[in-house]
Amino acid sequence: MxxxxxxxxxxxxxxxxxxxxxxxxxxxxxxxxxxxxxxxxxPEVIEDIAASVAAVGGSLNRYPDRDFRDLRADLAAYLERESAATGLTADHVWAANGSNEVMLHLLQAFGGPGRTVMSFAPTYSMYPEYARDSLTTWVAGTRREDHSLDPEATIAHIEQVRPAVVLLASPNNPTGTALPLADVHAIARACATTGPDGAATVLVIDEAYAEFRRSGTPSALTVLADYPHLAVARTMSKAFALAGARVGYLAAAPRLVDCLRIVRLPYHLSAVTQAVARAALRHTDALQxxxxxxxxxxxxxxxxxxxxxxxxxxxxxxxxxxxxxxxxxxxxxxxxxxxxxxxxxxxxxxxxxxxxxxxxxxxxxxxxxxxxxx
Missing domain, CATH: 3.90.1150.10 (Aspartate Aminotransferase, domain 1)
Known part of the structure; x- marks a missing residue:
């Protein structure tokens, strides 16, 4: 036919x-x-990955740990070492099949019909597609000529639109521009009351390329504890050389993470994926x-x-x-x-x-x- x-x-x-x-x-x-x-x-990383996958092979007839707390604890420990953030636990971390799925979880939880997500162009070309797929209205502001953000103009636009979610990549893709920590503070403070019906706007700092930042460029993870509506997204695709493994994650207040647990599909992170990611984290220095x-x-x-x-x-x-x-x-x-x-x-x-x-x-x-x- x-x-x-x-x-x-x-x-x-x-x-x-x-x-x-x-x-x-x-x-x-x-x-x-x-x-x-x-x-x-x-080679030593490949050997550990292969052994780790083999170890879970005998239990693939059973569903994996749907909350993958061991992996979340490993990721929290890595983020504390890498970024100088403190106080991170498994409860502060969420993971999915690439940071693309993490972002989709965010918009499924906080976006939807009648709500808006915004960013500032030029930026990652998938952002409007996350909005489309979650039936969330997409609004794009603009950047300065050098691709940096004007904090005052950015905040004014956020206050005008009152979005449920703001997505800011740092370093930005495709420009590579990093967001100064002072700007993260200013925007996060403003977002505390700019969401729907007087709630907060969820501010997402997408740090997919954070490990490549120049010396002295801090991570937004260092101010995570100050803002319960802030989420910082990362990936193992780039610095960990694991693009084929599809592992993305974020850190946020436990209450925000719990919101993402509501919309995730059952057992969305396979036992094989969890095993690969945990093996890779054991070899962070070699991979990076x-x-x-x-x-x-x-x-x-x-x-x-x-x-x-x-x-x-x-x-x-x-x-x-x-x-x-x-x-x-x-x-x-x-x-x-x-x-x-x-x-x-x-x-x-x-x-x-x-x-x-x-x-x-x-x-x-x-x-x-x-x-x-x-």
Whole structure:
């Protein structure tokens, strides 16, 4: 039988004509488009992961621990070491299949029909899709020309819109811009009374790239205890080199975490996923051994691009946004033709390159010189 045309199915009206999210997945030598860690997990980590998965293999006929408290305790301990936050326990942590699912849980719990979520563009392109999928109204404010936030203008816009949720990425994607801690304080104080019916606005600081931030750039985790409506999201995809494992998490006040438990699907985090994540956390130092090297490659890439006259956003992440180009797609295609895949995203006329190994960055520089003549 032929496939039934989508037009003959009762697809939601707001989804008609929409395409699934996704960056190009192409088989090329140099993959620098989705901000992956270019280094594979070391052999000893792979061995521990394999042994940990094998250990739970005999019980896969049973549902996993639906509250995964051991993993949450391990994540809390890691966050305290990494960020200098204090007082974090399993009750302060939530996890899901990638930070995408964490964000969806947040909007399922606090968004919905008649409510609004807002952020400030340019920012992560999935945010409006979380809003759409949870039937939450999406509102996008703007940033300064250098992609930083103007705290006073940001607060004024939040007070005007009165959203249920505000999503702020720090470092921001696709620009790499970090949010100063003073701004987190100011925005969090304002959000205490700007939500629906006089409640708080849930302020989410998305720190997916936090481990790559430059020295002296603090985490919002250090002020978590001051704001019961603040949540700080993280992922194991980037610094832990576990993009294929799909583990994201957040830290927040236990009351906020309990709200997310209401909307999660039963047993949403598999026993295999829990085992992989806990094994990886036992090898944090080994998995993050190259983070400092990636910071060095990033800073070298930014300097090289600026020396050739490109405008490059200040970045605390493992990528760089650069341009402008009269025809960015032609540049993107020229790089692809030379085996280098980067990303068309963010402001028009700009491109984003993920930071790879020394050899991958050399290939990127060589291809860009050929394509642009710079």
């Amino acid at each position: 032929p496939d039934t045309p989508v037009t003959d199915l009762p697809l939601r009206a707001d989804l008609v004509g929409q395409q699934p999210y996704g960056a190009p997945q192409l088989d090329v030598p140099h993959l620098l488009n989705v901000n992956e860690n270019p280094y594979s997990p070391p 051994a190259q983070v400092a090297q990636l910071r060095t490659e990033r800073d070298a890439c930014v300097s090289w691009l600026r020396e050739r006259g490109f405008t490059v956003a200040e970045t605390d992440a493992n990528f760089a946004l650069f341009g402008p180009f009269e025809d960015r797609h032609a540049v993107w295609q020229g790089l692809l033709d030379r085996g280098v895949l980067i990303r068309e995203t963010g402001p028009q006329q700009f491109l984003r390159v993920s930071i790879g190994t020394e050899a991958e960055m050399a290939a990127f520089r060589g291809a860009l010189k050929e394509v642009t003549g710079r």
